[in-house]
Amino acid sequence: MIPPIPRRGFTRAERGAVGLNTTQTPVALFEKCRQFTRARxxxxxxxxxxxxxxxxxxxxxxxxxxxxxxxLGSNNYLGLTHHPKVLEAAAAALHRYGAGCTGSRFLNGSLDLHEQLEHALAEFLGKESCIVFSTGYGANLGMISGLVGRGETIYLDKLDHACIVDGAKLAYGETQRFQHGNLESLVRLLDRNTSGRGTLIVVDGVYSMEGDIADVPELVRIARHYGAALAVDDAHALGVLGPNGEGTGAHFGMQSEVDLVAGTFSKSLASVGGFVAGREEVIHFLKHHSRPFIFTASLPPANTAGVIAALQVLQDEPExxxxxxxxxxxxxxxxxxxxxxxxxxxxxxxxxxxxxxxxxxxxxxxxxxxxxxxxxxxxxxxxxxxxxxxxxxxxxxxxxxxxxxxxxxxxxxxxxxxx
Ligand SMILES: Cc1ncc(COP(=O)(O)O)c(C=O)c1O
Structure with a gap:
């Protein structure tokens, strides 16, 4: 029987009596931390x-x-973190709305700025609707886990970003991974799936460790053949690829064929946050089913206004x-x-x-x-x-x-x- 911990804490004698006579009681859970010496x-x-x-x-x-x-290691591709218009917009929003939203979009944390940004992004990307998340990580996590239910399947490229992998882990559906860029191996996996249930293929538009570009035309062809939805994470493509910087789909002239475009504000858009753009009914569904969207505080005002300004600069200064x-x-x-x-x-x-x-x-x-x-x-x-x-x-x-x-x-x- 373990004696209860007195409300006032243990005296020295009591600590000894219950075996707490060292200040560092060994805890099995932390053993791996003690043994982790490589970084040191x-x-x-x-x-x-x-x-x-x-x-x-x-x-x-x-x-x-x-x-x-x-x-030489930043994702600030367009150099907008210090653009005067971005800084000005962020500072003005900070003073108008305060330092933070202190709540979820779902409840008290929605600003007109979030809606403005969602409309601007949807229009820029040629999609019906858009949902803004507090990070790009959360955007992929929320898109995949929000959409893929039991009995449904997610197909991932083996070099997809960690947040895509984690989104698949959080989803109730099954995950299959194909060799990087090897769409024949994707087709083999899809051929084996006879469930007739929903399927989602998720790729990075530009791979963050290699810098290569996903073969969107072939992915679209495969997705259409198998009745799958195609999602492209354009974290490294927004502002970089496409005639106006719209990303990988636009780079191949196939933006309308990409069902879902996910992305981040932490690279070309010089801030923090993320988004998913696609059909109105899908975005509406995500707003009500995506836990990484619902159960976290919304993007702060200064960041949101800074991203709106950065998106405008991206379009106004193609040079x-x-x-x-x-x-x-x-x-x-x-x-x-x-x-x-x-x-x-x-x-x-x-x-x-x-x-x-x-x-x-x-x-x-x-x-x-x-x-x-x-x-x-x-x-x-x-x-x-x-x-x-x-x-x-x-x-x-x-x-x-x-x-x-x-x-x-x-x-x-x-x-x-x-x-
Ligand atoms: C391909 C890709 N997707 C998503 C993310 C996550 O973006 P964020 O930094 O906004 O969480 C990153 C960032 O490293 C990325 O490289």
């Missing part, structure tokens, strides 16, 4: 690349640990997209001419294949010391032998900044025997 070892070796705090930002240049560094692509080509060609392997990228996401984990961390550290910030991608995100430094350009990088980064890559690449 990398920290001790000075190679730890994560959680680097930025103390000031000028868009393409950030200050970390007191030193200015070229930011930003042209500059983004010019920069992407400069970076891709620069790496290739130096002899780096950048894989199958077709976009401003440019991964540089390094190989083993230790070399990748060392390469990252040397670049960091040379004033270039990149993102190391290591297992489980990629196989152990395919560690990489993921770079991504912005429209606002100058050619000199790109060349300076390439020079640093060249020097370190030769020193470490990568090229």
């Amino acid at each position: 070892e990398i920290q001790a070796a000075g190679m730890y690349p994560y959680f680097k705090a930025i103390s000031a930002s000028e868009d393409t240049v950030v200050v970390i640990e007191g030193k200015r560094r070229i930011m 930003r997209r042209d500059q983004l692509w010019a920069n992407a080509r400069r970076l891709q060609q620069g790496f290739q001419s130096l002899g780096f392997d950048i894989g199958p990228t077709q976009t401003p996401i440019v991964p540089v294949l390094i190989g083993p984990l230790d070399t990748t961390f060392l390469f990252w550290r040397k670049l960091y010391d040379a004033g270039v910030f990149t993102n190391p991608v290591v297992p489980p995100a990629v196989p152990p032998s395919q560690c990489r430094l993921r770079t991504s350009v912005m429209a606002t990088h100058t050619p000199e900044q790109i060349d300076q980064a390439l020079e640093a890559f060249a020097t370190i690449g030769k020193e470490l025997g990568v090229i």
Whole structure:
């Protein structure tokens, strides 16, 4: 029998009597935390690349640990985080509506700004309706888990983003995964499904670790043949692909054939939040069935107004997209001419294949010391032998900044025997 904990807490003698005579009582659940030493070892070796705090930002240049560094690892594709119209709109909304919505869209947290943003996005994307979530992660989670019920099936590309995978885990339906970009293996899986129940295919429009583009025309053909719905996560395609930056469907001239477009505001739209756009009845259903939409606080006013402004700038200043692509080509060609392997990228996401984990961390550290910030991608995100430094350009990088980064890559690449 365990004695009850007295309301006033234990005296020293009582702690001893019930076996609480150490301040750190071992708890089996936390044993794995005690044994997790890998990150601390990398920290001790000075190679730890994560959680680097930025103390000031000028868009393409950030200050970390007191030193200015070229930011080559951001998804701020159009460089809108510092655009005067975005900042002005965010500041005005902050003063008009306050710092937060303090509630769910469903209850007290809906603003006219959210509705304005949903209408603007639906119109821009050529869809009937749109629903705004508090993150892009939540948008995919809410879209998939809200729509796919018992007996229904979700088909995922093996390199789909984690939030798509998690959305499928949260859904009551069954999940099948096909090899990355291998639509024959998707067809084989679909052939085996004789249930006649609802099916959803979900892909990334642009893959975040590789930079390649999903084959939307073939996916549409397959979806139509099997009566499946097709959802494209355009997190890395909005503002980047398509004649006006509408994303992957528009890039192929097939936007109307993509049933659901999901996306984020944390990349080209320079803020935080996400959305799903599609048929009115589907969006209406999600508004009443999507738990990651209903059971969380809504997007804060300043962010919402900032995204509305960013969406307008995206359309008013197409030259930003042209500059983004010019920069992407400069970076891709620069790496290739130096002899780096950048894989199958077709976009401003440019991964540089390094190989083993230790070399990748060392390469990252040397670049960091040379004033270039990149993102190391290591297992489980990629196989152990395919560690990489993921770079991504912005429209606002100058050619000199790109060349300076390439020079640093060249020097370190030769020193470490990568090229
Ligand atoms: C493909 C993809 N989908 C969704 C997300 C999630 O977006 P957010 O950062 O808005 O949660 C990301 C962000 O990393 C992403 O790369």
